[in-house]
Amino acid sequence: MRLYEKPAHVLHDMLVNKEITSVELTEDVLARIDEVEGDVKAYLTITRDEALAQAKAVDEKIAKGEKISFLEGIPGAIKDNICTKGVKTTCASKILENFVPPYDATVMTKLKAENPVILGKLNMDEFAMGGSTENSAYHPTCNPWNTECVPGGSSGGSAASVAAGTAIWSLGSDTGGSIRQPASFCGVVGLKPTYGRVSRYGLVAYGSSLDQIGPVTRDVTDCANILNIIAGHDDMDSTSSAAEVPDFTKALVEDVKGLKIGLPKEYFVKGMVVGAVKG
Amino acid sequence: MKVTKEDLQNVAVLSRLAIPADQEDKYIDQMDKILTYMDNLSELDTENVKPTTYALPMQNVFRKDEVKASLDREAALANAPLKEDGYFKVPKVLED
Numbered sequence: 001m002r003l004y005e006k007p008a009h010v011l012h013d014m015l016v017n018k019e020i021t022s023v024e025l026t027e028d029v030l031a032r033i034d035e036v037e038g039d040v041k042a043y044l045t046i047t048r049d050e051a052l053a054q055a056k057a058v059d060e061k062i063a064k065g066e067k068i069s070f071l072e073g074i075p076g077a078i079k080d081n082i083c084t085k086g087v088k089t090t091c092a093s094k095i096l097e098n099f100v101p102p103y104d105a106t107v108m109t110k111l112k113a114e115n116p117v118i119l120g121k122l123n124m125d126e127f128a129m130g131g132s133t134e135n136s137a138y139h140p141t142c143n144p145w146n147t148e149c150v151p152g153g154s155s156g157g158s159a160a161s162v163a164a165g166t167a168i169w170s171l172g173s174d175t176g177g178s179i180r181q182p183a184s185f186c187g188v189v190g191l192k193p194t195y196g197r198v199s200r201y202g203l204v205a206y207g208s209s210l211d212q213i214g215p216v217t218r219d220v221t222d223c224a225n226i227l228n229i230i231a232g233h234d235d236m237d238s239t240s241s242a243a244e245v246p247d248f249t250k251a252l253v254e255d256v257k258g259l260k261i262g263l264p265k266e267y268f269v270k271g272m273v274v275g276a277v278k279g
Numbered sequence: 280m281k282v283t284k285e286d287l288q289n290v291a292v293l294s295r296l297a298i299p300a301d302q303e304d305k306y307i308d309q310m311d312k313i314l315t316y317m318d319n320l321s322e323l324d325t326e327n328v329k330p331t332t333y334a335l336p337m338q339n340v341f342r343k344d345e346v347k348a349s350l351d352r353e354a355a356l357a358n359a360p361l362k363e364d365g366y367f368k369v370p371k372v373l374e375d
Binding site: 098099100102103194195196209235238239241243266269270271 | 319322323332333335337340342350354355357358
């Protein structure tokens with residue numbers, strides 16, 4: 001099994017136990033990009049040199065015996081509607097072809113405090129308006145399981161990269177399904193946090209009263225850990241919730257027996273696809 | 280038809296879009312279908328449904344009016360295709 005196939009929490013333990021280095025891991029994911037990115041096309045920008053420099057810095061820290069945080073040294077990528085200081089943020093649109101944000105989105109500031117390896121920016125439907133990632137102004141992204149199929153959208157690059165192993169984790173954004181639907185299409189875990197849980201500062205708006213940034217990961221353990229990093233109130237987003245942020249990993253229990261799933265009764269209307277909600 | 284040719288031409292002007300005359304009927308038809316589809320919403324009985332504006336209780340957010348560190352002018356203007364004397368420069372849209 002290659003390193004790119006493993007979830008972040010397993011890779012974190014391997015880094016801590018010095019079984020691998022962040023450079024080895026990052027090189028393996030970059031090699032995977034070289035192998036399959038031509039078919040999947042999940043990325044709009046790949047920051048290869050910066051990624052390797054970040055990985056090297058983490059390895060030096062580990063060599064000195066310093067403690068590392070959950071995402072430290074683990075390569076991931078960011079949907080291209082989340083502002084990244086000094087790295088192009090196009091929203092997959094030609095209108096923002098040359099836009100280099102002079103500041104980081106709050107989620108980027110929070111992530112960077114953890115020293116992850118950032119591989120680049122991910123494809124999407126232009127300005128997040130779409131559900132297939134065919135509506136990118138640059139190129140469509142393909143579903144890694146079958147490149148004849150769409151990966152879903154609008155966070156199609158976020159879901160396809162994690163599914164293809166060209167990123168260990170990613171961030172997407174969800175207004176009306178844009179994380180959950182592509183995660184489902186690509187067989188990975190995607191979460192839309194409750195509105196207000198994650199700051200929208202630096203996220204290029206689609207529907208401001210609905211947009212949320214959320215993680216796309218290989219399993220729920222990674223998802224909970226990344227939500228822990230990005231959640232919380234932010235003075236820069238007046239709609240972010242002041243509610244206390246629990247440790248989401250506490251919800252990682254052995255089984256989900258007795259769990260109730262609620263569906264609004266308004267979903268059960270004329271025209272609903274048979275079997276879509278009534279299982 | 281909910282959408283008239285005048286509606287389409289008005290929307291086109293407001294959106295700065297040039298719609299060729301031979302394609303007007305196509306777009307009128309598409310816009311009409313979209314608006315007619317929205318009528319589906321009126322089939323729902325919302326008589327006893329409390330309006331939801333936000334999932335969370337929201338209130339006005341205030342802060343002290345204090346000067347804080349912010350982007351410097353050079354960084355803020357870095358993406359401007361046109362600038363002059365430290366300002367964004369845009370094409371003139373209003374007549375004298």
